[in-house]
Amino acid sequence: MPAGFDLLNLPADFVPRAYDYFKAARAASPACPNSDGSFVLTRYDDIVQVYRDPGLWSSDKQAAFKPKFGDSPLFEHHTTSLVFRDAPDHTRIRKLFQHAFTRKALAALESRIEALVDEYLDRLEDQGGMEIVGEFSFKLPVEVVCDMLGVPAGDRILIRDWALLILGALEPTITDRQFQEGCRAVEDFKAYLREQMALRRRNPAARREGEILSDLMDAEEDGARLTELELLHQCIFLLNAGHETSTNMLSHGVHEFLRNPGEIRRLIDAPALIDSAVEEVLRYQAPIQINNRRALAPANVGGAAIPAGATVHLMLGAANRDPAQFPDPDRFDIARRPNRHLSFGLGVHICAGNALARLEAKIAFQKLFDRFPGLTLAAPPVLASRIRFREVTELKVSL
Numbered sequence: 526m527p528a529g530f531d532l533l534n535l536p537a538d539f540v541p542r543a544y545d546y547f548k549a550a551r552a553a554s555p556a557c558p559n560s561d562g563s564f565v566l567t568r569y570d571d572i573v574q575v576y577r578d579p580g581l582w583s584s585d586k587q588a589a590f591k592p593k594f595g596d597s598p599l600f601e602h603h604t605t606s607l608v609f610r611d612a613p614d615h616t617r618i619r620k621l622f623q624h625a626f627t628r629k630a631l632a633a634l635e636s637r638i639e640a641l642v643d644e645y646l647d648r649l650e651d652q653g654g655m656e657i658v659g660e661f662s663f664k665l666p667v668e669v670v671c672d673m674l675g676v677p678a679g680d681r682i683l684i685r686d687w688a689l690l691i692l693g694a695l696e697p698t699i700t701d702r703q704f705q706e707g708c709r710a711v712e713d714f715k716a717y718l719r720e721q722m723a724l725r726r727r728n729p730a731a732r733r734e735g736e737i738l739s740d741l742m743d744a745e746e747d748g749a750r751l752t753e754l755e756l757l758h759q760c761i762f763l764l765n766a767g768h769e770t771s772t773n774m775l776s777h778g779v780h781e782f783l784r785n786p787g788e789i790r791r792l793i794d795a796p797a798l799i800d801s802a803v804e805e806v807l808r809y810q811a812p813i814q815i816n817n818r819r820a821l822a823p824a825n826v827g828g829a830a831i832p833a834g835a836t837v838h839l840m841l842g843a844a845n846r847d848p849a850q851f852p853d854p855d856r857f858d859i860a861r862r863p864n865r866h867l868s869f870g871l872g873v874h875i876c877a878g879n880a881l882a883r884l885e886a887k888i889a890f891q892k893l894f895d896r897f898p899g900l901t902l903a904a905p906p907v908l909a910s911r912i913r914f915r916e917v918t919e920l921k922v923s924l
Contacts (some may be wrong), residue, residue, distance in 0.1 A: 531560050532838060532912065534560065542806040543842060557824070583611055583821050598715075622759060654921065658772070659745070662775030666771035667772070669885065690709075775812035781810065810850070811867070820833055904921045
């Protein structure tokens with residue numbers, strides 16, 4: 526196993542053997558160089574150091590994305606989205622839609638999530654089996670986030686297609702076709718949201734209480750509103766991020782439980798383990814594997830010198846399996862405590878929707894295995910050839 530890897534020239538077996546490559550890189554160097562002058566970080570403490578110093582490590586991606594995207598819709602989206610903005614813009618925008626994820630707002634969603642999960646499990650029982658990704662782990666979070674934003678039920682399949690194309694463009698390398706399709710998806714998504722906004726302006730009765738799209742259209746922070754462009758791209762970001770991470774989390778969670786049936790029995794015997802079980806799913810298979818920061822000044826990470834302007838790639842999947850932080854890190858243990866994984870990030874950019882994702886997972890796993898403790902894999906899972914997002918594309922189960 527090579528001691529390091531270049532994100533721009535990955536070996537063919539990287540995705541199925543990612544954790545082996547992470548282990549080798551973590552042992553070899555605190556900062557493994559890439560061919561473009563960027564660095565890969567794989568150690569837990571080093572990544573935490575970066576997360577905790579946003580004044581030194583920038584999330585702004587204009588310099589990084591300009592060579593890749595040029596003056597394109599993809600560049601516009603990925604440099605306007607909340608996740609790729611620094612303070613003060615990040616602080617201002619986050620405050621405007623943070624209320625959507627308050628304890629009160631999540632409590633109002635709980636019964637809807639339970640009803641959706643019950644509906645999917647009824648279908649599983651009727652069919653005797655299920656393709657989990659398409660019929661369960663994708664449907665649940667996309668239904669919830671579309672409810673929150675006010676997307677009509679008949680339009681929701683569009684969201685998955687657009688999201689895959691837009692988020693897929695964040696992979697370290699993309700083809701010209703992926704670039705063109707991603708740009709078209711951004712424009713189509715913006716046109717769709719403009720239609721939804723126009724509908725609400727013409728017909729105020731179309732607005733629902735607590736609906737994020739309507740709330741963001743009216744929201745102010747210190748007398749300032751989102752510009753139309755900011756509003757469009759925050760909604761796209763919320764729709765994309767709001768289901769992509771959760772879909773991957775649910776798919777991997779079902780798979781890891783089925784690979785470890787003893788953990789299903791532990792959960793059934795001790796339902797109070799559901800909170801730590803969700804955290805272990807998130808640690809064991811980080812839904813987002815890579816985050817990035819740019820050094821605003823010369824920096825030192827784990828003894829490695831990083832020049833000003835250099836990008837560091839934070840390999841969350843590697844940090845979550847660092848034995849210096851997690852004893853026996855390759856063991857799936859639903860009672861693991863403490864479990865300070867980095868799957869939702871850390872610091873000012875911690876995932877705004879992390880509480881919603883956790884709620885969806887708690888309800889989904891508890892109901893699934895309470896009702897079907899003997900669920901089994903019908904075929905090995907299929908992993909997507911994606912690096913930034915660790916995605917299961919197909920997971921067939923049987924009763």
